[in-house]
Amino acid sequence: MNTTDSRSVTLSYTRAIISALDQLQLKLPKEAQALLTAINEEERVPMQVQEEIWLAVQAAHPDPLLGIRLGQAMQGSQMGLVGYLLMTQKNLGAALDQLLIYHPLLGEGGQFEMRRGSFYVDFCYRPNYLRCARLRVETVLSICLAQARAMTGREFQPQSIQFAYPTPSLAVQQQYQQLLQAPVQFNAESSGIRLRPQDLEIPLVAADRQVMARLKPEADALLKALTSKSLQLRVAHLLQQEPQLSREQVAARLCISPRHLGRKLLEENASFRAIQDEVRSHYACQWLRQGEKTNVDIAAALGYCDESAFGKAFRRWTGLSPKAFKAHGAE
Numbered sequence: 001m002n003t004t005d006s007r008s009v010t011l012s013y014t015r016a017i018i019s020a021l022d023q024l025q026l027k028l029p030k031e032a033q034a035l036l037t038a039i040n041e042e043e044r045v046p047m048q049v050q051e052e053i054w055l056a057v058q059a060a061h062p063d064p065l066l067g068i069r070l071g072q073a074m075q076g077s078q079m080g081l082v083g084y085l086l087m088t089q090k091n092l093g094a095a096l097d098q099l100l101i102y103h104p105l106l107g108e109g110g111q112f113e114m115r116r117g118s119f120y121v122d123f124c125y126r127p128n129y130l131r132c133a134r135l136r137v138e139t140v141l142s143i144c145l146a147q148a149r150a151m152t153g154r155e156f157q158p159q160s161i162q163f164a165y166p167t168p169s170l171a172v173q174q175q176y177q178q179l180l181q182a183p184v185q186f187n188a189e190s191s192g193i194r195l196r197p198q199d200l201e202i203p204l205v206a207a208d209r210q211v212m213a214r215l216k217p218e219a220d221a222l223l224k225a226l227t228s229k230s231l232q233l234r235v236a237h238l239l240q241q242e243p244q245l246s247r248e249q250v251a252a253r254l255c256i257s258p259r260h261l262g263r264k265l266l267e268e269n270a271s272f273r274a275i276q277d278e279v280r281s282h283y284a285c286q287w288l289r290q291g292e293k294t295n296v297d298i299a300a301a302l303g304y305c306d307e308s309a310f311g312k313a314f315r316r317w318t319g320l321s322p323k324a325f326k327a328h329g330a331e
Helices: 011-023 030-037 046-059 066-073 078-089 093-105 133-151 170-180 197-200 207-228 231-242 246-255 258-267 274-290 295-303 307-318 322-327
Strands: 110-116 121-127 160-162 191-195
Touching: 011 030, 011 046, 011 066, 011 078, 046 133, 046 295, 066 133, 066 170, 066 191, 078 093, 078 133, 078 207, 093 110, 093 133, 093 197, 093 207, 121 133, 121 197, 133 191, 170 258, 191 197, 231 246, 231 258, 246 258, 246 274, 258 274, 274 295, 274 322, 295 307, 307 322
Parallel strands: none
Antiparallel strands: 110 121, 121 191, 160 191
């Protein structure tokens, strides 16, 4: 694929991770330190650099609960403009609404979304990365929980914390619950924090309408500058992480309608179908070369209803059937 990853993370978030490591009396790996020293003070951290830092941290400190500990050791004030914007909202619901809007300023690695049921509200986080995913997701959710408690003067207590990962041993489950001080559920549909509807009305201790009004225009300007990058790159990044996504699902992740997505891509002389084909054909050829997945597995991973539908698409991309592609040496 010729798509370059243009995503980035704010330097303040990266520094908050480093500060949390220090607070936990854990050394920052030399590889991560070298990467940090090469970053300009005025710049954001490229996603590829951020991932190398996470890889170094994970290799140096293989603690299964490291993400939880890191999140708890971070401070809202270390989150820069977004942190202060959240703290000055009138209640927890308003703060979460602002996080839904402005989270790209902190990092473009995933999306938050709110799901409302009759007796609960799920504040979910969906990562758009594969490397160190569990560690990074748990860090994000841990800091969200810690800051929700801090902003409400510890009035907020979640109904549960949910992780879209296999259930660990009972001993590790107990460690999660002890650290998070909340019920923990594994094998969830998505990772997130489950609240009660009334929790959204809990007032924030630092609520300040005037300060919030001064911060918002600056946040709006920064967000506009950040999201003005090529839409086709953003679509490609989502599909690279989850190639089975449909146009409707990608549009939902970008918080726009499928029709609007199509129009905006057309303005860039691109189309969703072309981007999707490029990503899917790349993965299909890669997986066929590796020979570790069956055609049925590949079809499912790419979002096709069956092997036949995948075969037709593959012939359209390459002029060969998957079987012929393998027979020709997968070149």
